[in-house]
Amino acid sequence: MKPTCFHCGDQLGFRPILYKEKSFCCSGCKSVFQLLSSNDLVDFYKFERSPGTKPVQTTNDKYAFLDIPEIKKRYVKFEDEQLIKVVLKLPNIHCSSCIYLLENAHKIEKNIVTSQVHFTKKEASITFKKEHLPLSELALLLDNLGYPPNFQEQNSSAKSNHNFLLRIGIAGFAFGSIMLWSFPEYTGIGKQNLDIRAFTSWLSFAVSVPVLLISAREYYVSAYKALRSHHLNLDVPISLGIIALYSQSVYSIINQEGPGYMDSFSGFIFFLLIGKWFQNTTYQSLTFDRDYTSYFPVAVRVLVDKKEEILPIEKIEIGDIIRIRNQEIIPCDTVLLNTESIIDYSFVTGESSLIYKYKGEELYAGGKIMGNIAEMEVKRKSDRSHLTQLWNESLHNKNKTQKIRYQDKISALFLYTVLIISAIAAIVWATIDPQMILKVVVSVLIVACPCALALSTPFTYGNAMRKMGSLGCYLKNIDVVESMDGITAIVFDKTGTLTDPQQMEIIPSGEEVSIEAQSILFEMTGSSTHPLSAALHRFLANENLDFIAFKSFKEHVGKGIEVSTGNDDYQLGNAAFTQQGNHNNNELFFTKNGITIQKYVFKSQFRSDIKSLLSRLHKTKNFVLSGDTDTDLPSLLEIGFKKENIYFLQSPTLKHTFIQNLQSKGEKVMMLGDGLNDASALAKADIGIAISEDMFKFTPSSEAILDAKKLNKLDDFIAISKFSRLVLKICLGFSILYNLTGIIIAVSGMLSPLIAAILMPLSSITIVLLSTSLIFIRFRSLKN
Amino acid sequence: MLVVSLLIALLFLGLFLWASKSGQFDDDYTPSVRILFDDEVKNIDHKHGSTKV
Numbered sequence: 001m002k003p004t005c006f007h008c009g010d011q012l013g014f015r016p017i018l019y020k021e022k023s024f025c026c027s028g029c030k031s032v033f034q035l036l037s038s039n040d041l042v043d044f045y046k047f048e049r050s051p052g053t054k055p056v057q058t059t060n061d062k063y064a065f066l067d068i069p070e071i072k073k074r075y076v077k078f079e080d081e082q083l084i085k086v087v088l089k090l091p092n093i094h095c096s097s098c099i100y101l102l103e104n105a106h107k108i109e110k111n112i113v114t115s116q117v118h119f120t121k122k123e124a125s126i127t128f129k130k131e132h133l134p135l136s137e138l139a140l141l142l143d144n145l146g147y148p149p150n151f152q153e154q155n156s157s158a159k160s161n162h163n164f165l166l167r168i169g170i171a172g173f174a175f176g177s178i179m180l181w182s183f184p185e186y187t188g189i190g191k192q193n194l195d196i197r198a199f200t201s202w203l204s205f206a207v208s209v210p211v212l213l214i215s216a217r218e219y220y221v222s223a224y225k226a227l228r229s230h231h232l233n234l235d236v237p238i239s240l241g242i243i244a245l246y247s248q249s250v251y252s253i254i255n256q257e258g259p260g261y262m263d264s265f266s267g268f269i270f271f272l273l274i275g276k277w278f279q280n281t282t283y284q285s286l287t288f289d290r291d292y293t294s295y296f297p298v299a300v301r302v303l304v305d306k307k308e309e310i311l312p313i314e315k316i317e318i319g320d321i322i323r324i325r326n327q328e329i330i331p332c333d334t335v336l337l338n339t340e341s342i343i344d345y346s347f348v349t350g351e352s353s354l355i356y357k358y359k360g361e362e363l364y365a366g367g368k369i370m371g372n373i374a375e376m377e378v379k380r381k382s383d384r385s386h387l388t389q390l391w392n393e394s395l396h397n398k399n400k401t402q403k404i405r406y407q408d409k410i411s412a413l414f415l416y417t418v419l420i421i422s423a424i425a426a427i428v429w430a431t432i433d434p435q436m437i438l439k440v441v442v443s444v445l446i447v448a449c450p451c452a453l454a455l456s457t458p459f460t461y462g463n464a465m466r467k468m469g470s471l472g473c474y475l476k477n478i479d480v481v482e483s484m485d486g487i488t489a490i491v492f493d494k495t496g497t498l499t500d501p502q503q504m505e506i507i508p509s510g511e512e513v514s515i516e517a518q519s520i521l522f523e524m525t526g527s528s529t530h531p532l533s534a535a536l537h538r539f540l541a542n543e544n545l546d547f548i549a550f551k552s553f554k555e556h557v558g559k560g561i562e563v564s565t566g567n568d569d570y571q572l573g574n575a576a577f578t579q580q581g582n583h584n585n586n587e588l589f590f591t592k593n594g595i596t597i598q599k600y601v602f603k604s605q606f607r608s609d610i611k612s613l614l615s616r617l618h619k620t621k622n623f624v625l626s627g628d629t630d631t632d633l634p635s636l637l638e639i640g641f642k643k644e645n646i647y648f649l650q651s652p653t654l655k656h657t658f659i660q661n662l663q664s665k666g667e668k669v670m671m672l673g674d675g676l677n678d679a680s681a682l683a684k685a686d687i688g689i690a691i692s693e694d695m696f697k698f699t700p701s702s703e704a705i706l707d708a709k710k711l712n713k714l715d716d717f718i719a720i721s722k723f724s725r726l727v728l729k730i731c732l733g734f735s736i737l738y739n740l741t742g743i744i745i746a747v748s749g750m751l752s753p754l755i756a757a758i759l760m761p762l763s764s765i766t767i768v769l770l771s772t773s774l775i776f777i778r779f780r781s782l783k784n
Numbered sequence: 785m786l787v788v789s790l791l792i793a794l795l796f797l798g799l800f801l802w803a804s805k806s807g808q809f810d811d812d813y814t815p816s817v818r819i820l821f822d823d824e825v826k827n828i829d830h831k832h833g834s835t836k837v
Contacts, residue, residue: 047820096817103818119814165804173797180789200786207790 007033008146009050028055032145039107044097051097053146059325063139065299065310066151072135075151077125083113084130088149090142093122101145109133109141151298164280168273171215174266178204179757182263186754197258204259205250208266216242216269234411234454237418241449242268248442261446264756268451271764279458279478295366295676296331296382300324303375313382320378324369333385334363334376341374342559343367346495346675366676371556387676406482406725407457410732411450418448418743425747436749443751447742452735452763460731460771464724467779472707473689473717480703483686484721486668487620490714491659491681493673494626494636497691497711499604504535510598513590517570517597519545521590524561524572527553532588532602533561533572560588569593586631606635609712614640616715621667625650625658627677655681672711676700716782720775727774731767738763 003012006022007029016023017030020037024030032055036044044051066072078085093102099117102124106112111133115126128138139149181200184193191197223239226232242265249260302311303321313331316322321337324330330343336357343355345367354370357363363376365385382388422444429436461478468475475481492498513521522545525537551566560573571578571591578589580596590598614622623645624636630648637643647658655673659681662669671678671685674692679700682688690702691711706714742759745751803809 043821047817096820099814099817100821103821117814118811119817120811161810162804165809166801169797169800169804173793173800177790177793181786196786203786203790 004050005029005052005054006045006050007052008054009052010054026054031055035108035145036101041101041104041107044101047097047100048095051095053092053094055144055146056148058140058143058148060140061136062143063136065297065312066136066139067134068299068310068312071299071312075135078127079130082129082131083127084135085125085127086135086138087123087125088139088142089121089123089151090147091122091150092147093117093119093124098147102147105141105145108145109138112138152295164273164277167215168270168277170210171266171270171273174207174211174215175263175270177207178259178263178266182259182753182757185258186757191258194256198256201253201256201259204262205253208246208249208262211266211269212242212246215273219272231408232412232415233405233408234450237411237415237448237450238272238454240415241445241451244442244445245449248446258753261753261756264446264753264760267757267760268449271451271761272454275455275458279462295329297329300331316378316381318378318381321375322378323373323375325373326369326371328369330363330365330367330369330376331385332365332378332382333380334365334378336361336363337375337377338372341372342370344370346677371559405457405479406728407453407732411453414448414450414453414736418444421448421743421747428747429749440747440749443746443749444743446756447746447751447759448739450735450739451760452738452767453732455764455767456728456731456735456771459768460724460728460775463772463775464720464727467775467782468717468720471713471716471782472710473713474705476703480687481721481724483668483703484670484718485725487670487687487718489621489623489662489667489669490617491623491625491662491669491671491685493655493671493675493678493681493691494624494632495604495628496674497672497678498606498610498624498636498639499632500607500708501604501693503605504532505603505605506535506539507601507603508598509601510596513598515544515546516548517590517592519548520563520565520570521572523548523550524553524563524570528555528561535602536588536600604632606639607708607711611639613712613714617718620670621645623647623658623662625655625681627651652677652680656684659684672706672714673700674708716779720779723778724775727771730774731771734766734770735763738766 003016003023004010005012005016005025007024010025012023012025016025017027018024019030019033022033024033029052032052036042066075075086075088076084077087090102092098099119102117103115105115105126109128111129113127113129115124117124126138139151142149181204184197184200219235219242220239222233222235226236245261245265245268249262249265252258252260253262296313299310299312300316301308301323302316303309303323308323316332322331322334336359339359341357341363343357343363345355345364355367362379364387365382366387380386422441425440425444426437429440458478461481464481465475465478468481495501518540522537522540525533525540528534548565550563552564553561554563555561556573556577560571560577562569562571562573564570569592571594572588575587575589578591578596579594580589580591580599586602588600588602589596590600622641624641624647626632626646626648627650628648633646633648636646647654650658655678659669659671663684663686669685670687670689671681672689672691673679673682674690678688678690682690682700682702687704688700688702689704689706690700691706691708693708706717738759742751742756745755
């Protein structure tokens with residue numbers, strides 16, 4: 001195994017930094033180690049191996065916007081004269097060492113009073129002395145430690161969760177208590193002591209009222225809404241059953257005939273809510289519904305009376321002059337005022353090349369400035385920009401096509417069957433014993449309450465969703481499991497999805513390069529942050545290189561680097577910069593005194609196992625959409641895509657229309673993409689899956705987030721979804737069997753509270769066990 | 785007897801609701817890690833370690 005950095009665990013270059021007998025990959029990692037060891041925090045390295053995150057160099061005023069009161073107050077939870085408490089999202093939190101470091105941050109900065117990490121949400125609440133430590137400096141400290149806070153995303157509140165636990169708590173309490181008091185009824189001794197019986201009946205009634213009013217409320221609301229919009233969902237028969245159950249019980253309590261079905265009633269609600277809770281527990285730290293605001297900066301530098309001021313992005317008006325610096329994102333559609341600027345639009349268009357813009361040209365929001373500060377005039381506000389419009393339009397389209405769940409389809413059938421059976425039973429009983437009609441009809445409605453049916457979907461799909469989550473595919477909710485099964489076409493984005501952005505194939509051409517020149521090139525590329533430089537730096541690393549000092553070093557961001565050793569001048573850069581032939585984005589030239597020594601061609605490398613994945617995905621039509629030119633066509637054909645299914649030069653709008661066309665041909669489309677350029681297509685597709693190298697960084701809004709390393713397991717996820725559909729059918733079969741047994745008993749007029757009390761939990765537990773065991777046994781061999 | 789059982793059940797319901805309100809079920813991972821840190825405490829003020837909600 002190659003030696004790795006003590007702090008961040010990255011592979012060491014051939015010239016690591018040694019400090020206190022430990023090796024580090026860069027000075028950033030070393031300085032974090034220095035900071036921690038000087039503050040008695042070396043335990044950070046004990047909990048996990050190389051737990052650190054490589055700190056990225058930042059400017060000191062990166063977080064200056066946080067000292068504007070109206071921005072600051074968004075993150076403040078509590079404030080008094082001395083102390084202030086903020087909650088910050090720190091996406092880099094990933095292990096127990098992180099918790100240790102962040103909760104001991106007061107050892108590093110004495111003005112921090114307490115800090116507490118919420119691991120699952122990746123948040124830290126930090127209390128500090130506001131007089132001595134501005135929020136901007138706190139953010140900078142966290143950034144330097146390797147935990148840059150994310151200010152774009154607002155913190156979600158957990159209030160609804162408390163409310164839900166309250167409803168489960170009440171139902172569970174009532175269920176347990178009433179069952180206990182009904183025990184004499186079950187054994188038959190209840191009738192011997194009528195006083196106690198009346199007392200327990202009324203007690204049960206008292207306890208059941210909050211269940212009816214608080215715990216079960218959402219079922220009537222949902223049923224009412226469904227009926228009003230003229231369709232049926234499963235909540236309609238459930239509500240009908242609940243009402244029948246409850247009124248029958250109240251009737252029997254008033255007539256002093258025992259507590260009726262109060263135990264079954266509260267049990268129903270309790271089990272139903274547990275099912276809901278099971279399906280609702282999702283991935284707290286992942287965000288599926290990001291909108292454009294989480295991509296844009298919170299504040300922008302604006303020129304007011306020739307002075308730079310920081311303003312919240314909402315306050316930017318048309319005509320304002322804004323300043324965007326290196327690596328910052330353009331937040332609105334603007335016109336460039338500089339003579340020249342270099343912009344990286346890769347996240348918006350999917351094209352990996354840098355774009356040159358000149359004075360007076362329009363700049364669309366979403367591009368990243370590379371190089372010098374750019375001044376521009378605002379043409380359209382952020383929420384009206386080209387990018388935002390595209391985004392909103394696609395999300396709007398999505399809402400129209402609401403999916404109808406499988407369980408809702410059968411619930412209509414179920415309801416009508418139950419109503420017909422009750423009607424027939426009523427007619428038959430009218431000829432035998434008219435007094436029994438009401439009892440029989442109510443009994444049928446009670447016993448037909450589809451509790452087990454309602455539990456089948458959340459438990460089956462909930463288990464499938466958990467299984468997929470453990471394998472690296474995180475679904476937004478259980479509906480995605482169902483729709484994944486019916487997929488007929490899969491559309492892949494190329495750049496960043498099929499290709500691995502961190503792996504580049506480098507093809508050098510030219511004569512033999514001397515060790516001296518190689519050493520110079522190695523030093524040049526080591527000081528640059530450009531992705532091509534970094535790739536070249538790794539490519540060159542070997543033990544024979546010498547250290548060479550430069551007389552001068554100059555980096556022209558986005559173009560190239562020039563150095564001088566005193567004797568010779570060297571340049572590394574694109575064709576235009578080094579004045580060598582035609583410009584091509586994937587080429588770098590290395591020149592000595594103006595003469596090319598080497599030409600390096602960079603080719604994107606496809607992720608491993610894509611070929612075998614495609615051979616396993618033979619049942620679906622597989623497409624590739626790429627924003628780039630057709631240079632990768634041979635490799636794509638080699639992997640196994642059909643020539644007629646590969647499309648190049650696809651803009652975000654074209655990708656969107658492509659999906660739309662497929663859908664109009666009746667295809668169910670799954671789209672896999674990674675950037676903002678795919679956002680609109682992801683939203684349009686029946687299932688949009690965002691591919692992510694790092695789960696907790698920015699991903700466009702989607703139905704699922706897939707770990708990029710697990711892309712080759714895509715067929716497994718589809719198999720899980722197909723199998724869970726089968727499991728669901730088995731569960732539905734079982735629950736209908738239980739309901740049928742109950743209905744036969746009810747029709748014959750023999751239903752008693754005891755039978756209901758046995759039948760209801762039995763059916764529910766069967767479903768839970770069946771769905772869990774089937775899915776986990778079938779896919780036990782699939783491991784992370 | 786019945787009243788006692790009701791009272792006990794009510795007590796547990798109350799405890800459950802109090803626990804969920806005070807955020808006990810919010811984060812089920814961090815505390816399990818945090819408890820391991822206290823072993824090495826030499827001179828940290830305990831109040832500032834991890835309590836306060």
